[in-house]
Amino acid sequence: CLKMCHPAMGLPWLLGLLAKPPSTLLHGDFRTENLRFSASESDGQQPDAEPEVAAFDWGMVSRGRGALDLGYFLALSLQPEERRAREDELVDTYLAAFEGGGAPSKDELWGDLRVSSLCLVGKLVLAHADFHGSERAQEMLDRSLRWAGAAAEDWDAGRAMQGTFP
Secondary structure, eight states, X not given: OHHHHSGGGXXXXXXXXXXXXXXXXXXXXXXXXXXXXXXXXXXXXXXTOOOOEEXXXXXXXXXXXXXXXXXXXXXXXXXXXXXXXXXXXXXXXXXXXXXXXXXXXXXXXXXXHHHHHHHHHHHHHHHHXXXXXXXXXXXXXXXXXXXXXXXXXXXXXXXXXTTOOO
């Protein structure tokens, strides 16, 4: 346990795993509250048109492995029951989007998602420790920590740590 608590082996170490190439532009707070979607078919959009999505609030932009944003999205955008029902489909859709190649293997992506869930839980625990916001923001932070913890448990995130400490 002391090795896990040492600053060199904690959250910065986990984030370092997700900073290794291949890297991409990361939003850093990629959840539905920070996304806007185009109008739906019922709003007069063409029936076969794909919805357009725009991300905003780029205050935590960085570079790293795409699983960090994907894990954030999966863990915090859907209630755990809904995430469990849809995550395989969403992961497959993510992998299929690599049209020009360069997609990680499904196993590699799930390994990165395990690490990303641990990073997210760590980030939320640290946010709790220094929180001075509104009651609504506190409720959102509490919910986020519960949902991220559920994702870490569901994804067997502890496996990401096996054999990694000297």
